[in-house]
Amino acid sequence: MKPLAVYVHIPFCTVKCGYCDFNAYAGLHTLRERYTAALLREVAQRAELLGGREVRSIAFGGGTPNELPAADISAIVAAIRAAAGAMAAGAEVSLEANPGITGAGQLHELRRGGVTRISFGVQSFDADELRFLDRLHSPEASAAVVGAARHAGFESVGIDLIYGLPGQSFAGWEANLRRAVAAAPDHISCYALTIEEGTPLAARVERGEVTPADGDLVADMYERAGDLLEAAGYRQYELSNWARPGHESRHNRTYWTDGEYLGLGAGAHGYVDGVRYEDIAHPRTYIEALEAGRGAVAAHYRPDDITAMSDWLALRLRLIEGFDPGDFKARFGTPLEAAAGPVIARFREAGVLDAGPRARLSPRGRQLHSEVAVQLLVHLREHAPAAARP
Ligand code: SF4
Incomplete structure (x- = not known):
């Protein structure tokens, strides 16, 4: 049976961070229940495809997937499992989470609901940097959440960091890396901050309020991440990703190796039978389409x-x-x-x-x-x- 990865997009966030150009929205929480129902409808519409495939991984991204109740995540996982022709042995079910809104109860519920791997958008262990990034969680919450996830029984626990912030020093970045290593996750992703067109951060840069980090400093920070993380037992396996042996992301490997994936949810991208497609981007329009019994795909093309x-x-x-x-x-x-x-x-x-x-x-x-x-x-x-x- 042909393998398939499944991506599920959850577009809700508590606040919209100033640097973010993802398909994510603050203030749409009242739509959550209808959104989950729409996702379940989309799974049902894809039953024929799923029924002929072996699902190797399911990944919840966003947005902030843990803005949805854990019971909803479990229901979506169960629906995909039920529709799949087969689930691969040890299939990975991953979820991106906000450390500030992840309680022990929610972690246990997600784990019981079949999530095997969790990755926290820590971004920084420095309170000022977190404020700059509009992140509401505290460095203390980030430090504690890895242990809490282990306690809940996740097989792999990861954290994401951002470097190259305006005003961030080399020593400040090093301190973040050390805090990350001290938290002892299985997986660490490091992304350079990019100033995305159309974001509030880009407008601040344009107005001269914020000066982007120096390119050479950012390059040095990347190199330092490699050295420090490798020395701490994390092997770099992708440009932005380091993992303890056996904890590499299997889902993302599908993207990097031309594998096929079904995208579900507002603005989700998919790649099936040589066709790339994108679902309707706005959550409300996406919900309305599914409620009216229409499909979710907004655009598709076969790459030359x-x-x-x-x-x-x-x-x-x-x-x-x-x-x-x-x-x-x-x-x-x-x-x-x-x-x-x-x-x-x-x-x-x-x-x-x-x-x-x-x-x-x-x-x-x-x-x-x-x-x-x-x-x-x-x-x-x-x-x-x-x-x-x-
Ligand atoms: S939490 Fe993540 S997805 Fe949501 S607005 Fe911030 S950066 Fe974007």
């Missing part, structure tokens, strides 16, 4: 070969292990050499890609991933065989 190749390469290069060029040929029928040989050679010469049979970014190259992805896309567009062009 150049786009598919470029996405494949960009995502595989996010993995520290890189990829075997034979896998590219097996997927597209074209040798990597023929599709992107000169640009790969150029990056190898410049030390951005490692030497050796696998194609993978060097430690220095990890900071240049976006640049590498763009250059690969440009090369593919200009030089790919005519048959692959849109």
Whole structure:
């Protein structure tokens, strides 16, 4: 049976953080009950697809998934399990949670409801930084929540951190990393703060109220994260992710390795049978469509070969292990050499890609991933065989 990952989007948040451009909304809590009912309807609409697949993972993202009552999360997990043709042995069921609103009771209920892995949006252990990020939780809540999740019996517990905040010092970032290690999670994700267009933070930068962090400092912070986390027993397996052995995210691996996933919920993206699609973004419109018996998909397209190749390469290069060029040929029928040989050679010469049979970014190259992805896309567009062009 063909494998499938399932992503479930929960768009509710207590406040909308100033830096966030996700499909997330504050102040829509009154819609929660109808939203869960709509999600269950979408699962039912997808019964035929789910019935022919082995579900390997279910991931709740957002937004803030634990803004939904734990009973609702359990009901959604149960519905997906019931609809799936099979559930893989040890299937991962993960959930992103806000440390400030996660109580022991809720953690136990989520665990009993089948959630196996939880990851907390800690972001920082510094009260001023949390305020800057509009996060309402305290450093103390973050430090305590990992232990509480362990106590509730989660198989994997993770925390997310953000670095490169305006005004954040190198020492301040190091202190965050040390606090993260002291909390002893199984998994740590580190993301550089990006100033996303259209966000309140971008407006503050434009008005000159906030000065973005210096690029070289941000690069040093990334390098320090790698050194400190590796020394503490966390192995980097993806550009932004470190894990204790056996605790890598299986769900996210599906995204990075061209696997198929069903997206459910407002604005969720999916990739099934070679088609990429996106559900209706606004929760209210999404609910109304499902209540009226209509489908949830707002847009879909089948990527042309150049786009598919470029996405494949960009995502595989996010993995520290890189990829075997034979896998590219097996997927597209074209040798990597023929599709992107000169640009790969150029990056190898410049030390951005490692030497050796696998194609993978060097430690220095990890900071240049976006640049590498763009250059690969440009090369593919200009030089790919005519048959692959849109
Ligand atoms: S809690 Fe997360 S999803 Fe919600 S607004 Fe803040 S950053 Fe965005």
